[in-house]
Amino acid sequence: MTAIISEETRLRDDIVAVGKSLFDRLFTFGSTGNISARLSSGELLMTPTNASLGSLDPARLSKFSAEGVHIGGDKPTKEAFLHQCMYCERKGAGAVVHLHSTHAVAVSIIDGLDQEDLLPPLTAYYAMRVGRLPLVAYYPPGDETLANAVAEKARDAHAVLLANHGPVVAGASLREAQYATEELEETAKLFLMLRGERIRPLTAEQRDALKGR
Numbered sequence: 001m002t003a004i005i006s007e008e009t010r011l012r013d014d015i016v017a018v019g020k021s022l023f024d025r026l027f028t029f030g031s032t033g034n035i036s037a038r039l040s041s042g043e044l045l046m047t048p049t050n051a052s053l054g055s056l057d058p059a060r061l062s063k064f065s066a067e068g069v070h071i072g073g074d075k076p077t078k079e080a081f082l083h084q085c086m087y088c089e090r091k092g093a094g095a096v097v098h099l100h101s102t103h104a105v106a107v108s109i110i111d112g113l114d115q116e117d118l119l120p121p122l123t124a125y126y127a128m129r130v131g132r133l134p135l136v137a138y139y140p141p142g143d144e145t146l147a148n149a150v151a152e153k154a155r156d157a158h159a160v161l162l163a164n165h166g167p168v169v170a171g172a173s174l175r176e177a178q179y180a181t182e183e184l185e186e187t188a189k190l191f192l193m194l195r196g197e198r199i200r201p202l203t204a205e206q207r208d209a210l211k212g213r
C-alpha cells in the first residue's frame with residue numbers, strides 16, 4: 001500500500017534535511033541560524049530557538065498559524081519576527097533561511113562597501129539567484145526593531161545581510177532559499193579572495209541578459 005505523505009510532513013522533513021546539509025557543509029555552526037517555510041494554508045514551520053540545524057527533530061519544529069500565533073512545537077527561534085516580516089514583504093516567499101556563514105559575515109563587517117548592494121555581480125549565478133544585497137544596520141539578535149529594519153530593505157530585495165551577523169534570504173521554495181543562501185556565501189568568499197585584485201564583474205548588459213533565467 002502506498003503511504004500518502006502530507007504536505008506538512010514532507011515540509012518538516014525537508015527543513016530537517018536542508019538544515020543538516022547546510023550544517024554538515026559548515027554553512028553555519030553551533031546553534032546558529034534558523035529556517036522557516038510556509039505551508040499552502042499560510043501556516044509557518046520554523047526551527048526552534050537554540051537548536052542546531054545539524055540535528056533538528058521534525059516533530060519539534062515550531063508551528064505558527066497563518067495569523068502569526070505560535071500554535072505548536074518547541075519555543076521558536078528568537079528571529080521569528082524577522083522571518084514573519086520577510087513573508088510580509090516578499091509575498092511570493094515559501095521559505096526563509098538565516099545563517100552565520102563565515103564569508104558573508106566577514107563582508108557584513110567590512111566598512112565602506114555600498115550599503116545598498118554589498119557584492120558585485122561576479123558570476124551569472126550570483127546575479128540570477130541573489131541579485132542585490134543591501135546591508136541592514138546592526139541590532140542585537142532577536143531585537144524586534146531588527147525586524148522593522150529588515151522589512152524596509154526586503155521591500156526591494158529577497159536577500160539582505162545583517163551587519164556583524166549574517167544573511168537572511170527568502171525564496172519561492174525551501175530549495176530556492178537554500179541555493180540562494182549558498183550562492184551568497186560562495187560569492188562572499190570569492191569577493192574576499194579577490195580583494196586587491198583588478199576585477200571584471202558582469203556588466204549591466206550582461207546582467208540584463210540574465211533576466212527571467
Ligand SMILES: O=C(O)[C@@H](O)C(=O)COP(=O)(O)O
Nearest residue numbers: 032033034049050077078141
Ligand atoms: O544570532 C542569533 O542569535 C540568531 O539570529 C540565530 O542565528 C540563532 O538563534 P535561535 O534561532 O533563536 O537559536
Ligand SMILES: [Zn+2]
Nearest residue numbers: 033141165166
Ligand atoms: Zn543569527
